[in-house]
Amino acid sequence: MPASLGDDQKSEIIDAALTRLVMANHILAREDIIDNFGHVSMRHPLRPDRYLLSRSRSPQVVSRGDIMEFTLDGELIGEDSRSPYAERHIHGAIYKDRPDVNAVTHHHARSILPFTMLDISLRPMFHMASVIGPDVPTWDSQHEFGDTNMLVDSMEMGHSLSRTLGKGRVALLRGHGAVCAAGDIRSVIMVSIGLRDNAALVAQTLAMGKVTYLTDGEIEKSSNMLLGAMPLARAWDYWVARAGYGRL
Amino acid sequence: MPASLGDDQKSEIIDAALTRLVMANHILAREDIIDNFGHVSMRHPLRPDRYLLSRSRSPQVVSRGDIMEFTLDGELIGEDSRSPYAERHIHGAIYKDRPDVNAVTHHHARSILPFTMLDISLRPMFHMASVIGPDVPTWDSQHEFGDTNMLVDSMEMGHSLSRTLGKGRVALLRGHGAVCAAGDIRSVIMVSIGLRDNAALVAQTLAMGKVTYLTDGEIEKSSNMLLGAMPLARAWDYWVARAGYGRL
Amino acid sequence: MPASLGDDQKSEIIDAALTRLVMANHILAREDIIDNFGHVSMRHPLRPDRYLLSRSRSPQVVSRGDIMEFTLDGELIGEDSRSPYAERHIHGAIYKDRPDVNAVTHHHARSILPFTMLDISLRPMFHMASVIGPDVPTWDSQHEFGDTNMLVDSMEMGHSLSRTLGKGRVALLRGHGAVCAAGDIRSVIMVSIGLRDNAALVAQTLAMGKVTYLTDGEIEKSSNMLLGAMPLARAWDYWVARAGYGRL
Amino acid sequence: MPASLGDDQKSEIIDAALTRLVMANHILAREDIIDNFGHVSMRHPLRPDRYLLSRSRSPQVVSRGDIMEFTLDGELIGEDSRSPYAERHIHGAIYKDRPDVNAVTHHHARSILPFTMLDISLRPMFHMASVIGPDVPTWDSQHEFGDTNMLVDSMEMGHSLSRTLGKGRVALLRGHGAVCAAGDIRSVIMVSIGLRDNAALVAQTLAMGKVTYLTDGEIEKSSNMLLGAMPLARAWDYWVARAGYGRL
Numbered sequence A, B, C, D: 001m002p003a004s005l006g007d008d009q010k011s012e013i014i015d016a017a018l019t020r021l022v023m024a025n026h027i028l029a030r031e032d033i034i035d036n037f038g039h040v041s042m043r044h045p046l047r048p049d050r051y052l053l054s055r056s057r058s059p060q061v062v063s064r065g066d067i068m069e070f071t072l073d074g075e076l077i078g079e080d081s082r083s084p085y086a087e088r089h090i091h092g093a094i095y096k097d098r099p100d101v102n103a104v105t106h107h108h109a110r111s112i113l114p115f116t117m118l119d120i121s122l123r124p125m126f127h128m129a130s131v132i133g134p135d136v137p138t139w140d141s142q143h144e145f146g147d148t149n150m151l152v153d154s155m156e157m158g159h160s161l162s163r164t165l166g167k168g169r170v171a172l173l174r175g176h177g178a179v180c181a182a183g184d185i186r187s188v189i190m191v192s193i194g195l196r197d198n199a200a201l202v203a204q205t206l207a208m209g210k211v212t213y214l215t216d217g218e219i220e221k222s223s224n225m226l227l228g229a230m231p232l233a234r235a236w237d238y239w240v241a242r243a244g245y246g247r248l
Helices: A007-030 A086-097 A110-116 A127-132 A141-145 A154-167 A184-204 A216-226 A229-245 B007-030 B086-097 B110-116 B127-132 B141-145 B156-166 B185-206 B216-226 B230-244 C007-030 C086-097 C110-116 C127-132 C141-145 C155-167 C185-208 C216-226 C229-245 D006-032 D086-097 D112-118 D127-132 D140-143 D154-166 D186-207 D216-226 D231-244
Strands: A039-042 A050-054 A065-070 A102-106 A170-173 A177-181 B040-041 B050-054 B069-070 B103-107 B170-173 B177-182 C039-043 C048-056 C067-071 C101-107 C170-173 C175-184 D037-044 D050-054 D067-071 D102-107 D170-175 D177-182
Touching: A007 A039, A007 A065, A007 A102, A007 A184, A007 A229, A007 B141, A039 A086, A039 A184, A039 C155, A050 A086, A050 D037, A065 A086, A065 C086, A086 A102, A086 A154, A086 A177, A102 A184, A110 A170, A110 A177, A110 A184, A110 B185, A127 A184, A141 A154, A154 A170, A154 A177, A170 D216, A177 A184, A184 A229, A184 D112, A216 A229, B007 B040, B007 B050, B007 B069, B007 B103, B007 B185, B007 B230, B040 B086, B040 B170, B040 B185, B050 B086, B069 B086, B086 B103, B086 B156, B086 B177, B086 D112, B110 B185, B110 C185, B127 B185, B127 B216, B141 B156, B156 B170, B156 B177, B177 B185, B185 B230, B216 B230, C007 C039, C007 C067, C007 C101, C007 C185, C007 C229, C039 C086, C039 C185, C048 C086, C067 C086, C086 C101, C086 C155, C086 C175, C101 C185, C110 C170, C110 C175, C110 C185, C110 D186, C127 C185, C127 C216, C141 C155, C155 C170, C155 C175, C175 C185, C185 C229, C216 C229, D006 D037, D006 D050, D006 D067, D006 D102, D006 D186, D006 D231, D037 D086, D037 D186, D050 D086, D067 D086, D086 D102, D086 D154, D086 D177, D102 D186, D112 D170, D112 D177, D112 D186, D127 D186, D127 D216, D140 D154, D154 D170, D154 D177, D177 D186, D186 D231
Parallel strands: none
Antiparallel strands: A039 A050, A039 A102, A050 A065, A102 A177, A170 A177, B040 B050, B040 B103, B050 B069, B103 B177, B170 B177, C039 C048, C039 C101, C048 C067, C101 C175, C170 C175, D037 D050, D037 D102, D050 D067, D102 D177, D170 D177
């Protein structure tokens, strides 16, 4: 953030970010990525040491006033008696560990659940899923934390999960769901949808034979293309129309 | 119920209960838990020896005036020539046998049907299904009653089914469907949806390999968390929005 | 039909029948039983030697003015230059052969297609499907007619199919779809939906183990119950609400 | 095109074509054939050496002003700074190689993806899919082009794909999707939907046993029938109603 930004400019940048974050909540609900539980955040556009995330609400019903601001350690900025998500530490830990990540989703898209407990690769098998990256590791809360309520509700657990995520865009959580991380809010939606669809397709293909995963070269070239400005803009237009905003 | 409640207070409590019961009908229809047949009830909030249940209508179209009041033996309170559900005895028998239960659904969510006739465990395999509890027993009307029209339409059959349910939250009915029972109306919706999703996921996982069910500790801790005030409120907000009520 | 019916009464009976037939068209479209092709008819309520069927239109868009009247041999009553369905002879042949049948659907509900070419029983495995009856035979146009355009477009083919249907409520057509026949329009919708769901459930169950079909006694008792006045009225209410008519 | 057409007539022909092309975009989005990516084109109705295709937008949100005109080599006609689809060469190459083709879709309907990498025939197994033709070949970009971003973004790649398509109506693209080609815009929608449904049904049937594909004679006779004026008009009415246009 240039030091020379005026207050009006700052305010506009924050306004645009909040609008996009609220829309992302509704898009992820519409696309059956997130249902009653799960969440999406973005790094603060002017303060990389903070992130924006709704108070504890289902994304389907999130609106502007629900967005809260947190330090990367999950401390609430400002006075607000409303409850934050217990699992907000997933977001903070990843933002801390990954300066390249500016948007994170945590969800339980149903098609991925079987893969959180099976030794079957979720490597992309079609180009639109290439954005999930070549490796999809799984984190099991049992390994470090034993029997829990399955929530990632401390910075310690968040960092443990973040270590499994590593430099990738996706990690699965055994018996729970997934986290997706990307450079911006539109990309993380594309990653989340690509993961959902790839899981469904790998399952369908395995029922009939062998999966031919994309090559490393195909994954790199396809994902670079899809995460470019044009495809992201085109996909965003589509998602917002489906989420009921009409044509922007 | 404190003896000191005034008439206005009683009326408000009943009013709130009826509103919530009608909404539960619409939610269960929207979530494809109940279609033309199936029903949801709640124990009367002021008279634990009675329960509230729609007249014989599909939940999708139930409204306030359709709710009837019954003794736990299924006797209608008051004058009403409209027909009650033949299977209302499922509700009465469970309320009689289980003082801890205040809401019951009976439904035929399609994903569970195969499991009513297979020797495959429906124990939870992901945290959101933990609310169904560790064991999902199956009741077969053939065992005690032979060839029937498959309906649980007497107190005798209701108690037989209730014995299979035992102290749990879910029982399957061979070639028929399921009953779900919980401490309140929002919890029983969460149990019903958790059962539907767990069945679908166990089927999908088995097609590719072995299911890793949650541990006893995970089931207990996760379900205690999910059936807490915050998660129930958050889920309810989501369900009512999807059922067309908009944001409350 | 009593000879003593006045013209007003006759007109009201026909009016009610047409209304219900148009609604049945929309219901079957809404429930994904019929898409662009497929049709539903009813026997004329006052002239058992005639039947009512839309002109060649997709049920989704059928309205009152589209309904035509035919002799059981498929001859159009009255002047009308609009095209009838080429496959109307399915309806006429069944009405001729089965005086107990007053409503017929022909459709291609996707879940049944695999069973039109597999030696796997579609006998009911849950009570709501009991209405399809204990046996679901398959007709193959190849046997008598060789390579065709797959349409049942002559009375000869209609009667051939009707012989396979026999005294039952359902017959499958290899590589094509199904016919459902029942005593009235609401029953034939229940049979069509029961068939669709039973096919999906048998497939899902077989993927995990062995299907436990209902016993003969269960099928008879359940179907007699479901095809009674109360369950049909309750199901109809549900279907019309879902088809967008709101609550009647 | 007769040389004697007046300007008004030409304008009306183009107007009708554009209207239909925009509707086709919305229909294919509604039927889950095309999501954020994928496209549909038609050959220019008066200039067979040109084709009409939206600028780079998701079909769901395409409107009249988005349609561009291209030479068969993919050169934009007229001034327009907006970006075309990178994969427009699929369309140009097929129009060049196949004078009988006047409409093309490129899509990633999910049900077909497994078949792009499996040695399992997608030959039609039910009459409504007969329009895809007896053979469904697969093109693999690796064979001639090695690791790419999976897009068919040059005339060279377009012609390579077109050679795999040959004289057929459908070709699959490994790890990517499909192209469908037909004589007019309504037919290519029917082919696209037939392909989508046939893929889903072959998968479902294989899970239980052996697929009985249609005979050559059945495929030829059924597809000739379905691609006739009446069935196409009836299907179009259905698609446009579902796409939200109401009854035309």
